[in-house]
Amino acid sequence: MKIRRISIYNEFNCIGTDCPASCCRGWRVPVDEEACLKYLNKKGVLGTLLRYSIVKKDGITSLRSVFNRCPFWGPDRLCTIQKQCGTDYMPLVCVQFPRQLSNFGEFCEETLYLACPESARLFLQYAAQDKPFSFSETEGTVSYDINTTNDDKAFLDYLLQAREELVHMLRDGFPYDGMAILHYGADAQDACLHQAPLPHPAAYRENTAERFPMDCDTFNTLFFNGFYHPTLRTVSPLLYKLCKRYIRELGLLSKRKPTAAAQKLATYNAHLYVLLPDLDRLLNRYYEYYLQTGFPDIFEDYSFSRHLLFGMAKTNMLRLFLALYAKNRKQLSTEELASLIAIYERRAPQIEDALKFINRK
Ligand code: SF4
DSSP states (O other): OEEEEETTGGGOOOOGGGOTTOTTBSSOOBOOHHHHHHHHHOOHHHHHHHHHHEEEETTEEEEOOBTTBOTTBOTTSSBHHHHHHOGGGSOHHHHHTTEEEEEOSSEEEEEEOTTSHHHHHHHHHHHHTTOOOOEEEEEOOOSSOOOOOOOOHHHHHHHHHHHHHHHHHHHTTOOTTBHHHHHHHHHHHHHHHTTOOOOOGGGGGGGTTOBOOOOHHHHHHHIIIIIOOTTHHHHOHHHHHHHHHHIIIIIHHHHHOHHHHHHHHHHHHHHHHHHOTTHHHHHHHHHHHHHHHHGGGHHHHOOHHHHHHHHHHHHHHHHHHHHHHHTTOSOOOHHHHHHHHHHHHHHGGGHHHHHHHHHTO
């Protein structure tokens, strides 16, 4: 088996008690079958607690969440299961997180979810030093199963080639929210269906100035069709606070006075660029990382446009949250940025649901 690992992967180490946004909070922890069997047969006090904590709902077995935390996350901010029985005794998802392990049958790709502050910090470090998010290849065996039902190898090769071209386009100065990216994706999808060669990026150069429109109207669509939910108040308090700030100061205003809302948003963005002058380059790297980790999802639905648009919407929403957070601040540290990215990434998949409403506009 060929194992392809993204450059930041081997540098990752969980920072445990120092983590500002532990993955033991805000998420319900699913329990895989193997762990579940072990827990049901475990003796002693821990066994009793484990059996009491296992719940089954909608066909998913998980650990009962207590005050939106894993019940085994101790006051010392460490995992009780891990402390007493070792890492391998934890549910599989806890052993793997934030590693994203994709097995395509012929090869595997191993990357990191940015929903962890430490992987987000590594992402920021690489972006600041302008290091590539490239894959290194080794041979070996893996313990995780194939996680695709598609066996269209020719399409997978095509997809990886297209991803490489898109990454080059971004590194070559194409902006992440440029229509050129979407046009390229649409043509690549078309070429793929007709088994024609991939289009050449140079043909899209003249489109680089045209940007995908991301105004308050679009943000409202994304907010109110998946991203925002009142439960964020307990699940993710900082994100909830920023959402409320958006709704109060921009979202509602845009419905009454769109021009005033646009001006206000421009002011927030201008302040953000004062604190982060290199923000555009950072966002391009964020989109590039999205391509390296999320683009192969197209293997499941063959929709280049939807996935490229999702990346754009996700990147634009990140900029919005950074701007909302930066308001009234004099500086933004790397640690703050890493935490914000991690917190945001945990909710960002919800944006995908709202894309169909954007497409209809
Ligand atoms: S979010 Fe990342 S660094 Fe924090 S506890 Fe989880 S794995 Fe460790």
